[in-house]
Amino acid sequence: MPGKLITFEGIDGSGKSTMLSLLKENKDLKKPDDGIVFTREPTQNTLTGKAVYAAIENDVDPMAELFLFMADHAAHISETVRPNLSAGKIVISDRYSDSRCAYQGATLDKIIPNALDFIKNIHVGWTIVPDLTFLFDLTPEDSVERCKNRGEKTKFEKIEFLTQVRENFMTIAKTEPGRFVILDAKRPAEENEKIIVEKILSIL
Ligand SMILES: Nc1ncnc2c1ncn2[C@@H]1O[C@H](COP(=O)(O)OP(=O)(O)OP(=O)(O)O)[C@@H](O)[C@H]1O
């Protein structure tokens, strides 16, 4: 693929959306040909994205929920990620396949053996692997505290669950150290922004 795929991952409230807003205005990242596309998973205002949000707002079977997220990922790749990468653009996604491995790895733990590996494996052969992934690391306690002030809640915003999700993110990052940059999400956003911009410019 001629373009580059960069993803932002982390538990709820770890600061991904805040960072993406900063990056949209960052002068060093601005390219004259408008070559950066910002996107996200779950996708917004799409059939598959709406199905995912309906599932996470209700008590859906965890395996069914995984495959709704997978369907949304497939649609995201074919409609947004692949065409823009083929056109040579930089695609920056707020959440992507590692969220699936970390979150559904936790919802399916004790339901199927080696849930995290199972989810990793069902991506192989058709997904597009990111060139670079920034992992915003935050304690579950800080996450819940930050999310308290938000209107909408998801069933995932619980300390015990987020502890497992955080561990899953760390396990994935350890297996692919070349792809991951782990950031301390408690640092001021502007400090992390500097690190992120430098790293992105280094791979272009
Ligand atoms: N570096 C930071 N230090 C302190 N607070 C922060 C920082 N970054 C973001 N926040 C605050 O934390 C809250 C959650 O941030 P944000 O919505 O960016 O997280 P997120 O990772 O996109 O969350 P989610 O994935 O759950 O949508 C917001 O109130 C935001 O202002």
Ligand SMILES: Cc1cn([C@H]2C[C@H](O)[C@@H](COP(=O)(O)O)O2)c(=O)[nH]c1=O
């Ligand atoms: C992509 C993806 C997301 N999730 C979880 C993570 C969040 O708690 C919610 C919704 O995401 P938002 O960024 O807060 O809108 O869904 C998940 O469990 N699995 C995934 O693949």
